[in-house]
Amino acid sequence: MTAAAAARSIVRRGMFLTAVALLGLAAVYLLALQYAPVEARQGLAQKIFYLHVPSAWSALLAFSLVGIVSGLYLWLHDPRLDRFAASSAEVGVAFSAVMLTTGPIWAKPIWGTWWTWDARLTLTLFLFFLFVGYLALRAALQDPAERARFSAVVGILGLLLVPFIHLSVYLFRTLHPQPIVLKPSAPSLPPEMLRTLLVSALVFTLLYVGLVTLRYGLTLAEEAREEAGDAA
Amino acid sequence: MPPDNGGYMIAAYVVTAVILVGYAGWLWSKGRRVLRS
Numbered sequence: 505m506t507a508a509a510a511a512r513s514i515v516r517r518g519m520f521l522t523a524v525a526l527l528g529l530a531a532v533y534l535l536a537l538q539y540a541p542v543e544a545r546q547g548l549a550q551k552i553f554y555l556h557v558p559s560a561w562s563a564l565l566a567f568s569l570v571g572i573v574s575g576l577y578l579w580l581h582d583p584r585l586d587r588f589a590a591s592s593a594e595v596g597v598a599f600s601a602v603m604l605t606t607g608p609i610w611a612k613p614i615w616g617t618w619w620t621w622d623a624r625l626t627l628t629l630f631l632f633f634l635f636v637g638y639l640a641l642r643a644a645l646q647d648p649a650e651r652a653r654f655s656a657v658v659g660i661l662g663l664l665l666v667p668f669i670h671l672s673v674y675l676f677r678t679l680h681p682q683p684i685v686l687k688p689s690a691p692s693l694p695p696e697m698l699r700t701l702l703v704s705a706l707v708f709t710l711l712y713v714g715l716v717t718l719r720y721g722l723t724l725a726e727e728a729r730e731e732a733g734d735a736a
Numbered sequence: 737m738p739p740d741n742g743g744y745m746i747a748a749y750v751v752t753a754v755i756l757v758g759y760a761g762w763l764w765s766k767g768r769r770v771l772r773s
Contacts, residue, residue, distance in 0.1 A: 515771060516767075518763075519767045522760050522764065526756075526760060529753075529756065537749075542738050545738070545739075546739070547738035547739040547740065547741045547742070548738070548742040548744075548745040549739075549744045552748040552749075555748060555749065555752045556748070602752050602755050602756065606751065606752060609744050609747050609748040612744060613739065613741040613744050711756065714760075715759070718764070718767055719763060721767070722770060725770040729773075
């Protein structure tokens with residue numbers, strides 16, 4: 505199979521997975537709005553939880569994988585790893601844009617302020633800027649080997665921030681609530697809310713996989729076209 | 737009686753759809769171009 509044919513096959517798979525995930529997202533909206541109960545103290549604003557938490561999960565998953573795969577790239581020098589890291593970073597930036605917009609929209613009616621410079625929020629904003637910088641760095645460097653090596657280092661630095669972000673609610677005084685699902689004891693949520701959250705997390709994870717597959721295929725197609733152009 | 741703050745919920749749901757569907761649509765259109773080429 506030629507590189508162009510392989511790229512088309514990956515693009516097709518990515519488009520299919522993305523379409524299925526977007527249908528799943530529509531189902532999540534229905535579940536969150538119709539099935540999940542209204543929380544007594546926070547009201548309808550609490551339903552932002554079903555988008556904010558899964559987008560944060562997907563963003564941190566994306567950035568963690570960028571860091572891990574970047575480490576592997578520095579060891580193995582396999583261009584597939586660099587391509588995956590770049591795809592995951594771009595998709596992670598999209599998910600963190602959702603996290604960083606839904607968070608303040610939820611905070612305003614509950615905390616009385618759009619934003620507070622506490623550890624969790626500030627570190628998350630830094631992580632977002634770091635990966636925007638990662639994408640800018642990739643766009644600025646022309647040599648593929650140099651681009652892959654430099655961006656891998658930035659990707660690993662991003663990974664170092666992830667555990668601090670997860671643990672920041674334990675380590676520092678913060679307005680942000682502590683984890684209610686990913687914690688040592690059992691999840692502290694009514695069953696309808698927990699089910700809706702888990703379905704949403706599953707759909708967001710599928711959307712992550714679909715978007716990364718599509719982005720990876722597009723990058724591969726671009727590389728195949730450039731190689732064909734160089735050969736001609 | 738829960739507080740009346742449904743407008744914030746609607747804003748968050750619209751923003752999420754715009755970002756995710758917009759980004760997916762942008763990649764999707766590039767994908768269609770690759771499949772046609």
